[in-house]
Each structure stands twice: as C-alpha cells, then as structure tokens.
Amino acid sequence: MKKFIVYMALFCSSVLSSMGQEVAFNWPYQVKDGTIVTEVPQRPAGQQSALGLTAPKMKTVRVGFVGLGMRGPGAVFRWTHINGTEIKALCDYEAKRAEACNKYLRDASMPPADIYSGEEGYKKLCERKDIDLVYIATDWLHHFVVAKYALEHGKHVAIEVPSAMSMSEIWSLINLSESKRLHCMMLENCCYDFFELNSLNMAQHGVFGEVLYAAGAYRHDLSDFWDAYWKKDADDKLGWRLDYNKKFRGDVYATHGLGPIAQALDIHRGDRMTTLVAMDTKSVNGKMWAEKLSGKACTDFANGDHTVTLIRTEEGKMLEIHHNTMTPQPYSRMYQLVGTTGFANKYPMEGYALSGAEMKKAGVTPSADDLSGHSYMSAADRKALEKKYESPIIARYEAKAKEVGGHGGMDFIMDSRLVYCLQHGLPLDMDVYDLAEWCCLAELGSVSMNHGCMPVAVPDFTRGQWNTVKGYRHAFATPEEEAEVDKASAEFTAKLKEKGAKYWKKAKK
Numbered sequence: 001m002k003k004f005i006v007y008m009a010l011f012c013s014s015v016l017s018s019m020g021q022e023v024a025f026n027w028p029y030q031v032k033d034g035t036i037v038t039e040v041p042q043r044p045a046g047q048q049s050a051l052g053l054t055a056p057k058m059k060t061v062r063v064g065f066v067g068l069g070m071r072g073p074g075a076v077f078r079w080t081h082i083n084g085t086e087i088k089a090l091c092d093y094e095a096k097r098a099e100a101c102n103k104y105l106r107d108a109s110m111p112p113a114d115i116y117s118g119e120e121g122y123k124k125l126c127e128r129k130d131i132d133l134v135y136i137a138t139d140w141l142h143h144f145v146v147a148k149y150a151l152e153h154g155k156h157v158a159i160e161v162p163s164a165m166s167m168s169e170i171w172s173l174i175n176l177s178e179s180k181r182l183h184c185m186m187l188e189n190c191c192y193d194f195f196e197l198n199s200l201n202m203a204q205h206g207v208f209g210e211v212l213y214a215a216g217a218y219r220h221d222l223s224d225f226w227d228a229y230w231k232k233d234a235d236d237k238l239g240w241r242l243d244y245n246k247k248f249r250g251d252v253y254a255t256h257g258l259g260p261i262a263q264a265l266d267i268h269r270g271d272r273m274t275t276l277v278a279m280d281t282k283s284v285n286g287k288m289w290a291e292k293l294s295g296k297a298c299t300d301f302a303n304g305d306h307t308v309t310l311i312r313t314e315e316g317k318m319l320e321i322h323h324n325t326m327t328p329q330p331y332s333r334m335y336q337l338v339g340t341t342g343f344a345n346k347y348p349m350e351g352y353a354l355s356g357a358e359m360k361k362a363g364v365t366p367s368a369d370d371l372s373g374h375s376y377m378s379a380a381d382r383k384a385l386e387k388k389y390e391s392p393i394i395a396r397y398e399a400k401a402k403e404v405g406g407h408g409g410m411d412f413i414m415d416s417r418l419v420y421c422l423q424h425g426l427p428l429d430m431d432v433y434d435l436a437e438w439c440c441l442a443e444l445g446s447v448s449m450n451h452g453c454m455p456v457a458v459p460d461f462t463r464g465q466w467n468t469v470k471g472y473r474h475a476f477a478t479p480e481e482e483a484e485v486d487k488a489s490a491e492f493t494a495k496l497k498e499k500g501a502k503y504w505k506k507a508k509k
C-alpha cells in the first residue's frame with residue numbers, strides 16, 4: 001500500500017504560565033499512515049541507557065524534602081520510622097509549612113532539619129553536599145523544575161505523581177538520569193498496595209496464564225479537595241490542581257492506575273506500549289468548580305469530567321485507563337488483570353477467579369474440585385492462594401507498614417523499598433522509563449483527542465532496549481547483606497536519636 005505521510009509539525013499550544021512556570025503541550029509530531037508519531041530525540045553520543053541503573057551503596061540515605069503541603073508532611077513522618085536515614089532539610093514555598101514538619105523529627109527524637117523557603121529555596125537545598133536524595137511533593141508545575149535542578153546538582157530524585165507533565169519534561173528527565181547516572185524515580189505508591197503486590201507475584205508465577213488485558217484508574221471525587229490545594233497568592237482563585245485541569249485535556253493523573261498493571265505486563269521488560277487512543281466526556285463539573293471558586297463564568301475547561309485511554313502493546317495486550325476526579329462515585333483504581341487462565345480484580349470487589357484445575361496447577365488445593373473461573377473464589381480459597389503467593393515485600397514490611405501507615409501502609413512500603421535499594425546499591429523498583437511511560441498519557445491523550453481520537457504511537461522511551469530485560473522483577477540483596485545493613489542502620493538511627501534527644505532537651509529549656 002502506498003505510504004501516505006503527511007508532515008504536519010503541528011503544535012498544540014496549551015501553555016500554562018499563570019503560576020510562574022511554563023508547561024506546554026507542544027512536542028513535535030507528524031501523522032504517518034493515520035497514526036500520530038511524536039519525535040524521539042536521539043540519545044546524545046556517549047550517553048548510556050539507565051536500564052538497570054545502580055548507584056554506589058549508601059550506608060545512610062540523607063534526604064531533603066521539597067513541597068510540604070497536604071502530601072509532603074506524611075512522607076517526612078514516615079522517613080522518621082526508617083532506620084539508616086537522616087532528614088537534612090525541609091523546603092516549602094511557605095516557610096511555616098516547612099518549619100511545622102520539624103515536629104515529626106522532634107517526636108522521633110531526631111535533630112531538626114534546616115529550613116528553606118520561597119520560590120527558589122529548593123536551589124540551596126539541592127546545592128548542599130550532604131544530601132543524597134531530593135524528595136519532591138510540590139504542585140505539578142514544580143516537579144520538573146526542582147527535579148532538574150537536583151539532578152544537575154548530583155542528587156538522586158524521587159518525585160510525586162505525576163512526575164512529569166509533558167513530553168518535553170519526560171525526555172529531559174530521561175536524558176538527565178542517563179547522562180548523570182542518577183536515579184529518577186516516580187513515587188507511585190499504588191504499586192505497593194497489598195492486593196497489587198500479591199497479584200503481581202501471582203502474575204509473575206503464571207497463575208493467571210498470559211495476562212492479556214488490564215485495567216486501572218483514578219476515579220476519586222475531589223470535591224472535598226479542590227479548594228484546599230495550594231494557592232500562590234490572592235489572585236490565584238482556583239489553586240494549582242483545578243487550574244491545571246482547566247488548561248489541559250488528557251489523563252493528567254494516570255499513574256495510580258497504570259503503574260501496577262504496567263508492572264504486571266512487563267512493560268519495557270519484554271513488552272512495550274505501542275499505540276494509544278483517548279476519549280473524554282465534556283466538562284460539566286469541572287466547569288462548575290471553576291465558576292464556584294473564581295466567581296466568574298467558565299467557557300473553556302479543557303479536561304473532560306471522565307477520560308478513558310486505551311493502549312495496545314507490542315505483544316498484543318491491551319490496557320484501559322480511566323480518569324475521573326469530578327463526579328460522585330465510590331473511590332476506585334479498578335485494577336483488573338484478565339489472563340488466559342485466571343482473573344484478579346480489586347475495585348469494586350476484591351478477589352480472584354481460577355478454576356479448580358488452575359488452582360492445583362498453581363500449587364494450591366482448592367476447596368472443591370469443581371471450583372469455576374466463572375465466579376470469585378471463596379474467602380478460604382483466596383486466603384490459601386495469597387498465602388502461597390505472598391509478595392516477599394509484604395512479608396518483610398507488612399507489620400511496620402500497618403503501624404506507620406500512609407494509605408494503609410503502601411506509602412511506607414514504597415519509601416522503605418527506595419531506601420533499601422539505595423542502601424544495597426540495587427536498581428530501584430521504578431526507573432525513569434516507568435516514569436515516562438506512566439506520565440505520557442497526558443500529552444499523548446490530549447493530542448489523540450484533539451485529532452478526533454486518532455491513534456498515537458507511544459514512543460519507546462528506552463530508545464531500543466524495551467526487550468533487553470525479560471520480565472519485571474524487584475531487586476533483592478542476600479539475607480546476609482540485609483542483616484548487615486539492618487544492623488548498621490539500627491545503630492545509626494539509635495545514635496541519631498541520642499543526639500536529637502539532647503538537642504530537644506536543650507531547646508526546651
């Protein structure tokens with residue numbers, strides 16, 4: 001067939017600058033054979049892939065936090081419960097928010113952290129020599145600017161979701177992580193929830209056969225939150241999150257739904273997302289919120305109340321991702337795995353479906369031989385299956401995660417795994433290519449919808465290496481190495497607490 005190639009050099013020029021940062025959906029693309037293809041920048045000569053990237057082992061992980069609004073303080077609290085870490089600095093635009101977080105260090109008998117504030121306070125934090133990791137929980141417009149500066153100053157970065165808002169930010173972070181040989185991880189906590197971790201372990205052991213279809217979502221009515229997000233000044237009526245939704249179409253918060261299923265489908269570890277198509281509803285409640293908070297008529301709210309993205313993979317699998325933060329509905333991340341021999345589902349009903357024969361193949365004795373894959377298995381069967389396939393990560397962290405908390409414990413497990421991998425010099429659970437794949441739905445979905453829901457090619461962010469690693473796996477140290485690091489970390493933290501106790505006693509006088 002004659003190839004029909006139209007070069008369009010189109011620019012969909014949504015630019016958000018009202019909050020002092022420039023974010024734009026303007027990555028170059030062309031239309032080839034009815035599919036939109038975005039530009040893939042060449043890897044600069046001499047630059048290596050960051051696949052399997054490791055950094056020298058760290059005895060202690062010294063961290064600085066940037067962005068301490070509703071989300072950030074919980075991270076500071078959690079880190080005071082992780083041995084072998086030291087919180088060196090706290091930064092927020094508003095000094096009071098940063099200062100308030102020193103209470104968690106005081107409660108844990110740890111020395112106080114240094115405080116930074118203002119629009120560019122993070123720069124001084126990133127320039128410090130005694131910080132290994134910058135942990136970023138600002139509004140979306142500051143994720144990239146802070147991460148870029150931190151990477152340029154030799155720091156590993158962990159960035160809240162979504163870590164990058166546009167293709168331009170995504171490719172910049174990839175190039176920075178590759179060229180600086182520094183970790184750039186998205187803090188996708190939903191990969192560490194109990195049902196997802198156990199189901200991932202089952203998928204990795206073939207319990208569901210070949211997983212062909214997976215669904216994920218962020219369906220969360222944010223009515224209680226729209227007015228609570230940070231507002232820069234009196235002129236900022238909407239707050240950053242509603243403002244962003246007003247200006248940008250596409251799934252701007254895809255990662256909670258996509259992350260856990262992408263891991264189960266071995267994305268860039270043997271398979272890759274090749275094409276996506278997005279579709280949304282008109283905006284009704286989004287507009288209503290903009291009018292309510294601004295007191296003005298709103299005619300141009302870009303983000304649909306409900307957005308769906310369908311993604312096809314190289315291996316002929318399919319992913320379906322939903323985003324809806326606008327309408328009343330029970331909270332749901334969907335999370336569904338449909339395999340050739342089994343099924344897992346989390347919302348609205350949690351459970352597994354396998355036949356008796358498949359249960360036996362999986363090494364579990366079913367309660368009845370005629371157990372059918374047509375319905376959810378009983379609680380007893382599920383318990384037996386989960387016991388056999390308990391994730392080693394849950395086995396190690398469950399008790400403490402439930403005590404410390406953070407979305408039921410998954411946030412603590414995420415932070416603990418990050419520290420574990422850094423201490424043992426292992427590849428992190430999520431690399432910069434995961435970040436890229438899970439964040440690209442925003443701009444690519446927007447481009448798809450702006451062209452009548454045209455298919456968009458999802459670029460190979462690994463630039464040729466998506467099939468080098470066979471199967472997604474978490475990295476682990478040996479039990480001996482674990483014991484040694486755990487002991488040294490406990491000793492370090494005990495000494496730090498002695499120092500902190502002295503400081504706070506003196507400060508009280």
Ligand SMILES: NC(=O)c1ccc[n+]([C@@H]2O[C@H](COP(=O)([O-])OP(=O)(O)OC[C@H]3O[C@@H](n4cnc5c(N)ncnc54)[C@H](O)[C@@H]3O)[C@@H](O)[C@H]2O)c1
Pocket residue numbers: 066067068069070071072091092093094097118119120121122137138139140142160161162187188189228229230231407
């Ligand atoms: N993973 C999860 O489950 C989860 C849950 C909630 C929020 N989040 C993410 O966490 C991030 C923060 O969300 P939030 O609810 O805390 O928002 P928020 O509006 O409560 O807080 C944002 C904070 O960023 C600060 N900030 C703005 N500019 C800054 C700058 N230049 N330097 C330092 N600080 C700056 C603001 O002062 C504010 O305190 C967002 O990316 C959000 O998507 C993730």
